[in-house]
Amino acid sequence: MAFSKSFFPLLVMLLLACSVQGQLLPNFYNSTCPRLQRIVRSATKQAINKDPRMGAAVLRIFFHDCFVTVREATATISFSFCFLLHLHHGFFSLISCSLLHGPRWQALLGRRDSRTAAGQFDAGANLPPADMEVPALIGLFASKGLDAKDMVALSGSHTIGETRCGVYRSRIYNDNNVDPNFAAIRKNNCPPVGGDNIWTPLDLQTPTRFDNKYYRNLLGGRGILHSDQALYSGGPVDSLVKLYSANNSEH
Ligand code: HEM
Incomplete structure (x- = not known):
């Protein structure tokens, strides 16, 4: 496949942009991918139309992602930031809430992908099981920087x-x-x-x-x-x- 000459500088610029540690911003992709929101919204809408459960699956993935990778997340951004902004105010609100007739928030974008995958041990040690009682739930959420009110709200x-x-x-x-x-x-x-x-x-x-x-x-x-x-x-x-x-x- 032949790439145009102007493609490589663009690619390098994008890679450099991706490696820079930055703040999460509502307009993070405005210049690099101005149609991002429309593209993601349309793809997600299609996926949910095909299988309504996709919204739930995406939401749960963000919960697990944030809970299991909290130690890595704290290296660049605090967990509450990661969780409450990325999940509460992030991707899910951006693409799914309106499709699920739910509340809407302004999405803060630009979170970097992790370069490693969590193992089963990390998942088992960080995710709450279905028979957990309230004191343990409060303790687990507190260990991620979330209080009892966050825990009850997010359980919704x-x-x-x-x-x-x-x-x-x-x-x-x-x-x-x-x-x-x-x-x-x-x-x-x-x-x-x-x-x-x-x-x-x-x-x-x-x-x-x-x-x-x-x-x-x-x-x-x-x-x-x-x-x-x-x-x-x-x-x-x-x-x-x-x-x-x-x-x-x-x-
Ligand atoms: C408070 C502690 C929590 C416990 C103990 C818990 C536990 C569970 C369990 C056992 C399931 C069903 C899994 C299965 O049957 O295989 C489930 C599903 C789900 N959980 Fe939680 N969860 C908790 C908090 C959360 C939070 C904070 C979120 C998101 C913010 C969340 C989002 C979901 C979603 C969307 C599903 C459905 C996923 C699907 O249909 O594929 N959960 N959860």
Whole structure:
């Protein structure tokens, strides 16, 4: 393939630009890729039209990316910056929130890709399991520079996406703070034995809508994960769940 002579200087300039440590900015790509937002929006829209779950998958990837790579992220930007700006105010808001009828933020762009991949050990050590209780959740989020309010607000992401029977079986068969009608419905899709990989929406009523049904469900004992319901179980963050359940724009 023949490259034009003007292509190489451009490529070198782009590579140099990429290697410079910089600030995240809403207009980071304005001069290097002015059509970026339209291109990404259109590709994401297509992906979500094809499979509505793509929005949830992207959101979860950002959560895992930030939690697992926090030690690397702190080298250049603080974790809260990485997480709350990159996730809360970043890619997801830029491309997906409007598609999911959710809230919008100004996107700050320009975060560099990691040059290494995290191993399974890092993932296991940094990601919260579905049976985690509130004190441990608060501790884990605190270790990433996020407080209890951040933790409860970000957990509202479980208003979209799916989970597997093997992950929530114990919640619907064994927990005593579960709404019996909700458990009965969920058992239809999750037998007491087997079927571990049957997927089901985290929020049955509005599975692709970014709303506050997640919190309203918790008030009625209808959290699908044990860790979800733990946020409203007579503990220190009950009041936050109540706040977010009452106001769709708060979280
Ligand atoms: C508070 C602690 C959290 C715990 C214990 C937790 C746990 C889980 C679990 C167990 C699943 C289902 C995985 C499976 O069944 O294979 C899940 C799904 C998901 N989580 Fe979380 N999570 C937490 C916080 C978050 C946060 C902070 C976000 C984003 C900001 C998030 C976004 C998602 C999304 C979008 C899905 C659905 C993914 C899909 O459908 O592919 N979670 N989470």
